Amino acid sequence: MVEPSLIRAAREGDREALITLLREIETHVYRTAFYLVGNEQDAMDAAQEALIRIYTKIGSYEEKAQFKTWVQRIVTNICIDKFRRNKPTVSIEEHEMVFEGRESVEGEVMANYAAKDIRDAIDRLPEHHRAVVVLRYLQDFSYNEIADSLDLPLNTVKSYLFRARQQLQVLLRDYQKGGVRG
Amino acid sequence: MNCQEVMEYMQRELDGDLGEIESAKLLEHIRHCADCAAMYERLKRLSAELENLPKVTPPFSLVDAILPKLDEIDRANAAAAGADAGAAGPAGASGSVPANGALPRRRISRFNLRMLGGVVAAGIAAGIFLVTYNQDRLNGDLLNLGMESASSGSSAMSSSASSASSAKPMLTMDSSRILESADQSGPLLEKSLNFGSADDAAAGGQAADSASGGTAGQSLPTGDGVQEGAGPGDAPGSASAAPGAGEPRMSPPDLLQGSGDAVGVAEWEEAAPDRLGNEPMMSIAGFVDEPPAEPIESVSPDGAWIAAFEDSRLIIRDREGNTWFEGEERAGAVAALGWSDDGTHFRYELRREDGTSEVWRVDPVSGKETREDTETQAQP
Numbered sequence: 001m002v003e004p005s006l007i008r009a010a011r012e013g014d015r016e017a018l019i020t021l022l023r024e025i026e027t028h029v030y031r032t033a034f035y036l037v038g039n040e041q042d043a044m045d046a047a048q049e050a051l052i053r054i055y056t057k058i059g060s061y062e063e064k065a066q067f068k069t070w071v072q073r074i075v076t077n078i079c080i081d082k083f084r085r086n087k088p089t090v091s092i093e094e095h096e097m098v099f100e101g102r103e104s105v106e107g108e109v110m111a112n113y114a115a116k117d118i119r120d121a122i123d124r125l126p127e128h129h130r131a132v133v134v135l136r137y138l139q140d141f142s143y144n145e146i147a148d149s150l151d152l153p154l155n156t157v158k159s160y161l162f163r164a165r166q167q168l169q170v171l172l173r174d175y176q177k178g179g180v181r182g
Numbered sequence: 183m184n185c186q187e188v189m190e191y192m193q194r195e196l197d198g199d200l201g202e203i204e205s206a207k208l209l210e211h212i213r214h215c216a217d218c219a220a221m222y223e224r225l226k227r228l229s230a231e232l233e234n235l236p237k238v239t240p241p242f243s244l245v246d247a248i249l250p251k252l253d254e255i256d257r258a259n260a261a262a263a264g265a266d267a268g269a270a271g272p273a274g275a276s277g278s279v280p281a282n283g284a285l286p287r288r289r290i291s292r293f294n295l296r297m298l299g300g301v302v303a304a305g306i307a308a309g310i311f312l313v314t315y316n317q318d319r320l321n322g323d324l325l326n327l328g329m330e331s332a333s334s335g336s337s338a339m340s341s342s343a344s345s346a347s348s349a350k351p352m353l354t355m356d357s358s359r360i361l362e363s364a365d366q367s368g369p370l371l372e373k374s375l376n377f378g379s380a381d382d383a384a385a386g387g388q389a390a391d392s393a394s395g396g397t398a399g400q401s402l403p404t405g406d407g408v409q410e411g412a413g414p415g416d417a418p419g420s421a422s423a424a425p426g427a428g429e430p431r432m433s434p435p436d437l438l439q440g441s442g443d444a445v446g447v448a449e450w451e452e453a454a455p456d457r458l459g460n461e462p463m464m465s466i467a468g469f470v471d472e473p474p475a476e477p478i479e480s481v482s483p484d485g486a487w488i489a490a491f492e493d494s495r496l497i498i499r500d501r502e503g504n505t506w507f508e509g510e511e512r513a514g515a516v517a518a519l520g521w522s523d524d525g526t527h528f529r530y531e532l533r534r535e536d537g538t539s540e541v542w543r544v545d546p547v548s549g550k551e552t553r554e555d556t557e558t559q560a561q562p
C-alpha cells in the first residue's frame with residue numbers, strides 16, 4: 001500500500017517523491033506485465049514503458065480513483081496494446097461446463113500442477129481473461145478493483161474470471177493427461 | 183438449485199464473495215452431487231495454484247534503468263518552460279516552472295506547439311537569408327556549409343509537413359520566393375503538430391531540430407556580422423563544455439552539434455511529444471529576438487536550479503525563485519551550457535569576439551565559480 005501523502009507529493013511536482021513512488025510500484029508493474037506478456041524481456045520493456053508513462057502522467061491521476069488500479073490500468077493497456085502476441089489463444093466458449101466423473105478426479109487430486117503448466121495455460125487465455133486472472137491472483141484485486149483497472153463492467157469481470165478459471169481447469173487437466181499442449 | 187447455479191457459487195466462493203447462507207447452500211448441493219464436488223475440488227486446487235504463482239520480480243531495478251530517460255523528459259519540460267519564458271518576453275518568470283508540474287506543463291507544450299510552426303518558418307527564412315547573404319560575400323567553402331544545413335532543414339520539413347515539397351527546392355529559388363514558401367509551410371506544420379498523433383509530433387520535433395540546426399549553422403560563416411550579439415548562433419560548432427551524453431541537450435550549441443550527428447537526431451525521434459520544438463525554439467528565439475540573452479535558461483536535472491543569463495551575467499535561482507548565485511557581467515556569447523548529471527554544478531562556455539573562450543563552473547550552493555578552461559584554474 002502506497003502512502004497517500006507520497007502520491008500527493010508526487011502529483012504536486014515533487015520529483016523525489018515521484019521517483020520513490022515508482023520504486024515502490026515497480027515490482028507490481030513488472031509482475032503484471034510478466035504474466036500478461038509471458039516472458040521476461042517483453043515484461044521489462046512493457047513495465048519500463050508503463051513507469052515512464054506514470055512518471056509523465058502523474059498529474060492526470062485523480063485521487064477519486066485508487067492509485068493502484070490507475071497504475072494497473074496503465075500497465076495492462078500497454079501490455080494489451082503494444083505487446084499483443086500472435087500466439088493462438090483458446091476460444092473461451094469451447095469448453096462449456098465440463099463435468100468429469102469421479103474416477104478422473106481421484107488421480108488428479110494428489111498431483112499438483114506444475115507452475116510452468118499454469119503459466120502456459122494462462123498464456124493461452126484471451127487477453128482480457130488473462131488480465132482479469134492476473135489482477136485477481138497476482139495483485140489480489142477485488143472484482144471492483146479489476147473492473148476499475150480494466151474499465152469493464154463488474155458483471156463482465158466476474159464472467160471473465162469464472163470462465164477463465166473453468167478454462168484453466170480444463171487446460172490443466174489436459175496437460176496432466178499428457179494431452180494437447182500449447 | 184441446479185448445477186449451473188452451483189458453478190457460480192463455487193466460483194464466487196473462491197473469491198470470498200459468498201455470504202453464509204449461500205455458502206451453506208453450496209455445501210449442501212456438493213454433498214449430494216458428486217460431479218459438482220469434483221469440479222469444486224479442481225477449482226479450489228486451481229485457485230490455490232494461482233495464488234501460489236511465483237511472485238516474480240524484475241531482474242534489476244526498472245526505475246534505475248529509466249532514470250536517464252526521465253531526466254531527458256525533465257530537461258525537455260524545463261526547456262519548454264524556458265522557451266515559454268523566452269517567448270513571453272522579459273517578464274517571463276514562468277520559465278521557472280518545475281519540470282513535473284503536470285498541469286502547467288500541458289498548457290505550455292500546447293502553447294509551444296502553436297508557436298513552433300511560425301518559429302520553424304522564421305528559422306528557415308532566416309537561414310535562407312543567410313544563404314543568399316553568403317553567396318554575395320563569402321567563398322565557396324563557407325557557402326557549401328551553409329547550404330548543407332539549409333538542405334537538411336528542408337528535407338526534415340518534408341517528412342512532417344505536407345507543404346514541405348514547396349520548401350524543398352528552395353536552394354534553386356530566389357530568396358523572396360523561399361521566404362514565401364517558408365511562410366506557407368509554417369501554418370501547415372503548426373496544424374499537423376497540433377492535431378497529429380504522437381508520432382507526427384515526434385517527427386515534427388525532429389524537423390524543428392534540423393531546421394534550427396540549419397538556422398544556427400547559417401551563422402557560422404557570417405558570424406557577428408549578421409546577427410550581432412545573437413548569443414546562440416555566435417559560436418557554432420564549438421565543443422560543448424559539458425561532456426557526455428547525459429548532459430542537458432537544451433543548449434543551443436548542443437543542438438548545433440546534434441544537427442550534424444545522427445545520434446542526436448535519433449534521440450530526438452525517441453523523445454516524447456512534450457519535448458518537441460521546445461529546445462529548438464530556444465535557439466531560434468535567441469536568434470530572432472532582439473534581446474538575445476533573454477531565453478538562455480537551463481534547469482538542473484533534478485529541477486532544483488534554474489540557471490539564466492540576464493544582462494550578460496549568470497544568475498542561478500532555486501525553484502522558489504531565490505537567487506543563489508549572481509555572476510559578474512562578462513562580455514561574450516554563451517557557446518555551451520549545462521548542468522552536471524547530479525545537478526550540483528553548472529558549466530558554461532563563453533566565446534568572446536576575438537575568438538577566445540572561457541569555461542566557467544559554478545556551484546550554486548557554495549556560490550563559488552571556477553574557471554575551468556586550459557588557460558587557468560584559478561578563482562576569479
